[in-house]
Amino acid sequence: MSTTVHELRNEIRLAVGRHERIESTAFTKEALAAICEAVDYRPKSDGRPAKSEMRAGILWTIDELDTDDPAEADRPFRKTELESILAALS
Incomplete structure (x- = not known):
C-alpha cells in the first residue's frame, strides 16, 4: 500500500521535531521553518519569510528545483x- 500525502507530511513533521496532525493539512510556517533548518536552507527574507519562499528553498536545497525562486513553489508540496524531502531528512 502506498503512503498518503497526509502520512508523508506527518513523517516529515516528526523528522523535524514537530507534532503529527490528525487532519490532513499543508505545513504551517513554523513547520516549514523547521524543515528549512533541517535541510540547511537560510531564507533570504528577514523576519518571517513567505511560505512559497521557504518551499522553494527547501526544494532547491534538495535538488528538486533549479532555483529558489518563490514563484516556482507557490503551491503546497x-x-x-x-x-524527496523525507528522503533528504533520513
Whole structure:
C-alpha cells in the first residue's frame, strides 16, 4: 500500500521535531521553518519569510528545483516532493 500525502507530511513533521496532525493539512510556517533548518536552507527574507519562499528553498536545497525562486513553489508540496524531502531528512 502506498503512503498518503497526509502520512508523508506527518513523517516529515516528526523528522523535524514537530507534532503529527490528525487532519490532513499543508505545513504551517513554523513547520516549514523547521524543515528549512533541517535541510540547511537560510531564507533570504528577514523576519518571517513567505511560505512559497521557504518551499522553494527547501526544494532547491534538495535538488528538486533549479532555483529558489518563490514563484516556482507557490503551491503546497506534491507527493513526489514530499517523498524527496523525507528522503533528504533520513
